Amino acid sequence: MPSLVDAARSQVGRKILSGITGILLGIFIIFHLIGNLTLFGSEQAFNIYSHTLESMGIFLYLFEIGLVLVFLVHAYIGVAIWLRKRKRRPVGYEKYSSMGDPSKQTFSSRSMIFTGIILLIFTVTHVATFKYGDTQMITVDGTQMKDLKALVINTFQNPWYVIYYIVVMILLGFHLRHGAWSAFTSLTMKGGTKTSAVVYTVGTIFAVLMAVGFLFIPLYIYATGGTGALIAS
Amino acid sequence: MSNDNMQFDLKIWKQEDGDSQGAFQEYHMEGVSEDMSFLEMLDLLNEKLIKNGDEPVEFDYDCREGICGACSLVVNGIAHGPKEETPVCELYMREFEDGQEIVIEPWRAAAFPVIKDLVVDRSAFDRIMAAGGYISTKTGSAPEANTIAVDKEDADKAFDYATCIGCGACVAACPNSSASLFTGAKISHLSLLPQGKHERKERAVRMVEQMEKEGFGDCSNHAECEAVCPVGISISAIARMRKEYMRAVTES
Ligand code: SF4
Ligand code: FES
Numbered sequence: 001m002p003s004l005v006d007a008a009r010s011q012v013g014r015k016i017l018s019g020i021t022g023i024l025l026g027i028f029i030i031f032h033l034i035g036n037l038t039l040f041g042s043e044q045a046f047n048i049y050s051h052t053l054e055s056m057g058i059f060l061y062l063f064e065i066g067l068v069l070v071f072l073v074h075a076y077i078g079v080a081i082w083l084r085k086r087k088r089r090p091v092g093y094e095k096y097s098s099m100g101d102p103s104k105q106t107f108s109s110r111s112m113i114f115t116g117i118i119l120l121i122f123t124v125t126h127v128a129t130f131k132y133g134d135t136q137m138i139t140v141d142g143t144q145m146k147d148l149k150a151l152v153i154n155t156f157q158n159p160w161y162v163i164y165y166i167v168v169m170i171l172l173g174f175h176l177r178h179g180a181w182s183a184f185t186s187l188t189m190k191g192g193t194k195t196s197a198v199v200y201t202v203g204t205i206f207a208v209l210m211a212v213g214f215l216f217i218p219l220y221i222y223a224t225g226g227t228g229a230l231i232a233s
Numbered sequence: 234m235s236n237d238n239m240q241f242d243l244k245i246w247k248q249e250d251g252d253s254q255g256a257f258q259e260y261h262m263e264g265v266s267e268d269m270s271f272l273e274m275l276d277l278l279n280e281k282l283i284k285n286g287d288e289p290v291e292f293d294y295d296c297r298e299g300i301c302g303a304c305s306l307v308v309n310g311i312a313h314g315p316k317e318e319t320p321v322c323e324l325y326m327r328e329f330e331d332g333q334e335i336v337i338e339p340w341r342a343a344a345f346p347v348i349k350d351l352v353v354d355r356s357a358f359d360r361i362m363a364a365g366g367y368i369s370t371k372t373g374s375a376p377e378a379n380t381i382a383v384d385k386e387d388a389d390k391a392f393d394y395a396t397c398i399g400c401g402a403c404v405a406a407c408p409n410s411s412a413s414l415f416t417g418a419k420i421s422h423l424s425l426l427p428q429g430k431h432e433r434k435e436r437a438v439r440m441v442e443q444m445e446k447e448g449f450g451d452c453s454n455h456a457e458c459e460a461v462c463p464v465g466i467s468i469s470a471i472a473r474m475r476k477e478y479m480r481a482v483t484e485s
């Protein structure tokens with residue numbers, strides 16, 4: 001019998017690992033979105049939320065390291081599969097088309113490598129903008145904290161940033177549409193036709209919710225000049 | 234009245250042998266009956282070619298009734314052509330439009346090298362089978378059939394997976410050239426039956442390893458394989474393969 005390490009590197013193991021890391025990232029973005037929505041809460045809700053995270057100290061670092069590892073494993077498997085796939089069919093088809101249902105081959109599934117790489121680059125720029133961006137210090141209820149909310153609102157006054165975020169969030173939606181289906185199929189180890197249809201539909205709804213949720217924020221801030229009714233000040 | 238004079242512009246892959254470069258050749262076909270099977274249409278083409286002293290087009294077939302798995306053509310970009318759950322030997326020309334262009338290509342995968350024209354070497358599948366797609370049993374007089382009871386439901390499921398004819402369309406259609414549906418069908422078939430349960434762990438591990446050794450790609454859950462499979466093997470076979478493999482490596 002292969003060791004667990006060998007098993008993780010086998011075709012089956014890689015797929016399961018890709019699914020687990022994908023689901024962890026999916027859970028992360030759900031919480032990320034919920035956190036972001038505090039922008040629409042009380043005046044300082046977003047700053048208090050981010051300050052609470054920052055004051056977790058060592059735990060936050062551990063969490064961040066874990067997240068980076070999960071991200072890298074996920075990206076590594078995806079890139080490796082893509083590189084290998086090119087060797088598996090050295091001569092391509094003159095004409096190729098999908099048979100259609102029950103095939104789940106779509107723009108989403110075929111562009112995972114492209115949307116994935118864009119998301120990787122995006123994540124780096126996104127962290128640079130907001131985690132390491134310039135912020136003023138403010139005092140809320142006697143506690144000193146970064147005014148991240150101001151940074152967010154100022155950043156999204158720039159239309160190029162807004163367009164960049166919207167485009168990437170749409171690509172995120174495409175990535176999640178195939179990703180959610182694929183991860184659940186790999187992990188639940190079910191693939192009956194009925195289950196598949198349900199999983200695919202639920203995955204698509206999740207993808208749309210995430211994409212729309214995330215892109216709504218920059219769009220709303222830009223459209224209302226940061227003073228919309230949803231943003232308390 | 235059936236149409237006996239359909240015309241087609243065929244664009245067919247021609248390749249001398251595994252070492253040569255292939256290229257497409259175009260043939261104009263007339264006098265095709267809509268009641269001809271796709272392979273009969275190619276027979277007609279070959280008769281004409283032979284009569285003219287030209288080289289016929291090589292393609293694989295045996296039973297021509299959907300049970301052997303020998304026929305293997307990618308027709309207009311779809312393995313086994315446009316009709317669902319139908320191998321190309323049971324595809325009829327009435328599925329096509331008169332005057333249409335038809336592109337015919339071999340299965341394309343590094344693990345299925347071209348032997349000649351549209352014929353590919355699928356011995357990689359035989360080696361996956363040899364790695365574990367069997368049960369070990371005593372030969373000699375057959376045991377009494379009813380000594381081992383099999384649940385009706387399991388028997389039905391096992392039978393569904395057992396209908397895989399080993400054609401390789403799943404590999405041909407997969408964007409990654411993965412053989413997961415074939416291997417999954419074989420593993421699932423045997424793992425569901427009492428006779429196959431004893432060797433299930435070794436079987437799953439060996440067959441999955443062999444699949445990789447042969448140069449088949451990763452499964453990305455595109456599910457294109459299920460759509461082209463001439464006998465409708467569901468991707469639940471792949472799910473079962475994963476489960477069998479994980480069971481083998483996690484249970485001691
Ligand atoms: S699973 Fe279907 S497509 Fe694949 S080899 Fe078996 S019969 Fe052919
Ligand atoms: S020739 Fe036997 S299945 Fe098509």
